Amino acid sequence: MAKIEALVTSRLHAKCDPARLPWEDSSQIPLAKGQIGRQASFQPRAMQALDLALKIKSIGYNVYVSGSAGLGRTHTVLSYLAPLARKAKTPDDIIYVYNFANPDSPRLFALPPGCASKVKTLFKEAMAQVAKKLSDRFDDSRYMKKHASLLNRFQKDKVGLLHKMNDLAENKGFHLEMDDNGGLTLSPMADGKRLSDDEFEKLDSAMRRDLKRKGDSLVHSMAGMMRELARAEESFHADEKDLDRLTLAEVLDGCLAPAVKKILKLCHAGPEHPLTAYFADMREDMLKNLEAFIPHEVQQPLDPRAMTQASEDTLSHYEINCFVDNQPGAGAPVIVEEHPTAARLLGCVEREAELGALVTNFTLIRAGSLHKANGGYLILRVEDLLQYPNAWEGLLRALRSNALSIEDTDDVSDSTIRTKGITPEALPLHLKVILIGSEDYYQTLLESDERFSKLFRIKAHMAVQVERTADNIRRYLVQIAGIIREDGLLPFDRSALAWLVDHGCHLSEDQRRLSLQFPLLREIMIEACAMADTGKKQAVDSETLEAAYAARTYRVNLVEEVFMEEYDRELIKVPTRGQAVGQVNGLSVTSYGDFEFGLPHRISCTVGVGQEGIIDLEREAELGGPIHTKAMMILKSFLIEHFARKKPLVLSGSLYFEQSYAGIEGDSASGAELVALLSALGEVPVRLDLAFTGAVSHKGEILPVGGVTRKIEGFFKVCSHHGGLSGSQGVIIPRDNVDHLMLEPDVLEAVEKKQFFIYPVRTIEEALFLLTGLACGYARKSGNYTRGSLYDLVDRRLQRLGEYAQNAFRRSSRQK
Secondary structure: OOOOOOHHHOOOOOOHHHHHOOOOOOHHOOOOOOOOOOOOOOOOHHHHHHHHHHHHOOOEEEEEEEOOOOHHHHHHHHHHHHHHHHHOOOOOEEEEEEOOOOOOOOOOEEEEOOOOHHHHHHHHHHHHHHHHHHHHHHOOOHHHHHHHHHHHHHHHHHHHHHHHHHHHHHHEEEEEOOOOOEEEEEEEEOEEEEHHHHHHHHHOOHHHHHHHHHHHHHHHHHHHHHHHHHHHHHHHHHHHHHHHHHHHHHHHHHHHHHHHHHHHHHHHOOOOOOHHHHHHHHHHHHHOOOOOOOOOOOOOOOOOHHHHHHHHHHHHHOOOOOEEEEOOOOOOOOOOOOOOOOHHHOOEEEEEEOOOOOOOHHEEEEEEEEHHHHOOOEEHHHHHOOOHHHHHHHHHHHHHHEEEEOOOOOOOOOOOOOOOOOOOOOOEEOOEEEEOOOHHHHHHHHHHOOHHHHHEEEEEEEOOOEEHHHHHHHHHHHHHHHHHHHHHOOOHOOOOHHHHHHHHHHHHHOEEEEOOOOHHHHHHHHHHHHHHHOOOOOOEOOOHHHHHHHHHHHHHHOOOOOOOHHHHHHOOOOOOEEEEEEEEEEEEEEEEEEEEEEEEEEEEEEEOOOOEEOOOOHOOOOOOOHHHHHHHHHHHHHHHHOOOOEEEEEEEEEEOOOOOOOOOOOOOOOOHHHHHHHHHHHHHHHHHEEEOOOOOOOOOOOOOOHHHHHHHHHHHHHHHHOOOOOOOOEEEHHHHHHHOOOOHHHHHHHHHOOOOOEEOOHHHHHHHHHHHOOOOEEEOOOEEEEOOOOOHHHHHHHHHHHHHHHHHHHHHHHHH
């Protein structure tokens, strides 16, 4: 077999040459307009989806932005929408007012942008003028003169009638008396003197009956005059009310009418506009409810604080609820709801305590994010939204009906007595809702809620990586320069910019790809800037970035250091020198939180006589996952393919990870497991100074695996701690994983000095040759393999195992 060459250093890490960058530092990099424009974006697929969604006005074409966390999904969407929103039409303001025809259903009016607060202010000032003017009018001599004239006429009529009634009473021997409340009392008289109740009771019964009869007759005779007196009083109050109504109408015409005219002009409301009819209904209602404006005693000045609760409730009908207020020229609103509860998203009707009860009115209607975003864009994170089922249900109902009704609910069960509420008029919706979430959430919603696919028809899928080309590197650096200027960081010199490009490959674990996880890049940039500022540097260089990355790793790698200590003390036994039969060093990746690191594991195999075949101890112990179990079955397929074409496989073997106490999943160790199995079958020792990672097919192809960089670095650290590097240690990886290598400087230095080696292989035969020093051989026409080869040794051992299994007990009986 041809010699397998180890990889040179240049193949182990993508390197951006700082000298090839056209800028001295980041301050010279020109920024693209809008940072994430349509042409400059790394997300053409997502941008195309957003473009299409914004052009479609039909119901149901809302957007789900799918992508993993750390891509800056919200920032990307905001940066895309911001320039579009600024150029878009500013939506109307919304106000809620009292419904004079149906008080339980407040009315909604749409006003030109910027008018709601002005209308509220103008109307409030006008009502204050009305109150002040009324107070002045009631103190005015003209009003008092008219009121006095009405009162004098009433008093004259009243006194005349009382005189007639008194004369009639005196003629009948009775005294007529009127109390302060206008009540009339008849008292009998004797000898010109009014009898008291005690004196009346002392009279004999015949006289009392006679006086009672005369009194009843007198009352009957006075009934007509009493009715005439009541009519006079009613006429006086009617005239007084007409005077007050006329006074109020004059004040309204003088104070409120000009304000209403100004409001209608401000809102471009003509004679047929509903707002015009509303103010006409308001004026009529004000004139009907004089008691809310007229004090009970006109002699007292008008003081709203002294009004009764009923008057205050009536006056509240004439307020304006400034529901949504948009600034003119601001463009379409872009709202990001960070806490999407039902009330914050859909709006609510608040309640307030009044005389021990909870009451509400149209002034307590509060806008939600959907109201504020109407006419623009609402951005929601799906993981936040799904925490509030009522908010999710309300959102889907609103989008399906294309209207939003605020539900006045106090969150009580249907069996509980509810307080009286209101039903505000629904708001027609004209907006795009943009949900941001992961692909897992998208799949879950598609499967669990059929409404989701009908209301969010556009999927904007964000890419995690982009191809590393010269053009993309340039755009990448433009993006980085935008972050630097946005956060006010120190300039980054050429070496730092090149380091960030390489780090983008490191994050993507691919030399040909750049990671689009700009928030992760931003974090290390901010930390490096702080270190450079501490060191009194004028710019951030690559050394500072490397130090910041090392410090960042040190903060989170305590668990890795604990493991390394256990390897050092040989509490975890993974020898990195020598040879062993049926043993091989495999590699895995372990994660704690957001920190990943590689660890080596010793994989062992034992083989003997029997019919059980290959036993996966991990599966038997319920520690192996389904993918690992499938990989073990592939090993059996490999044995059948190579060694069971003319004979059955008769063996009993077991494969297992030593000192493994957690679950094992994946197929990246299947290549190492096959090496351990073939070593045990052929009784050929395997080098322990080499670790092996890679999946294997039943044909013996070595397939790519994940986390190859971390795995190599993990084995390198264990070798370095075990007495230093021996000069022969290294790792075998799939050749298809070579482009995924982004190794740290320590490993690169060791490879450069030929103290550590990375061997790429395409087949299990190449890996076996490196690990055992034996060629695997070729199958002959007879079915046997090249004599002395590894496969020949395995084939002969399998044949012997079959013979042992067939003759074991027969031989034992002959020996007896």
